Amino acid sequence: MTRPQPWPRQSFPYLHPTPTRWADNDVYGHINNVTYYAYFDTAVNALLLARGVLDIHSGATIGLVVETGCTYFAAASFPEVLHVGVRVAQLGNSSVRYELAVFQADNDTACAQGHFVHVYVDRETRRPVPLPANLRAVLEGLHGTSP
Incomplete structure (x- = not known):
């Protein structure tokens, strides 16, 4: 298995x-x-809240994490302010795969990077539902550039 290279901040x-x-x-x-x-x-939920497409208390649609993974390249520690990069790698009918990377203040390559997959479901039934149009529009704007 080939070890991935750290993703760039840009x-x-x-x-x-x-x-x-x-x-x-x-x-x-x-x-x-x-x-x-x-x-x-x-990072993902703060972004969605800030863009007005996530209502954690009463929204009809919620995202559940069904898969996650992370690769580590360098150690970070307290006290630091890290920056977590968010981009959309794949957008489905009811799911999204995010790619995420953690950057230390003085470094343009990730000290850790990974992914997680949200499946959007009805809050009550917990069955998958199509992504709401306003959420899809935000997610479409988050396609990053692959290194």
């Missing part, structure tokens, strides 16, 4: 500033691997 149309917290470090002195998934989730 290939992401959206960057979410993410301050690290004391609790993010593990006993080895760097951000624990599981924390990167929280950074990914926060």
Whole structure:
């Protein structure tokens, strides 16, 4: 298996500033691997909230994460402000595959990168539904450039 190369910062149309917290470090002195998934989730949902296409309290449609993965290249640690890049890699009828990358302030290549897939479902039935038009329009604007 060939190890992927870190993605460049400029290939992401959206960057979410993410301050690290004391609790993010593990006993080895760097951000624990599981924390990167929280950074990914926060960046995507903050973006969708800011663009007005996610109502976490009463929206009829919600996104459920059904797949996720991450590759690590360099250690980050508290205290740092990281930037999480978000781009859309694939857009389906009821799903979207996001590619995400974490950048340290002084580096234009990712210290960690990964993906997750949201399947959009009806809040009540939890059955897949087509992406709402306003959400699809935002997601279409998030196609980045692949390295």
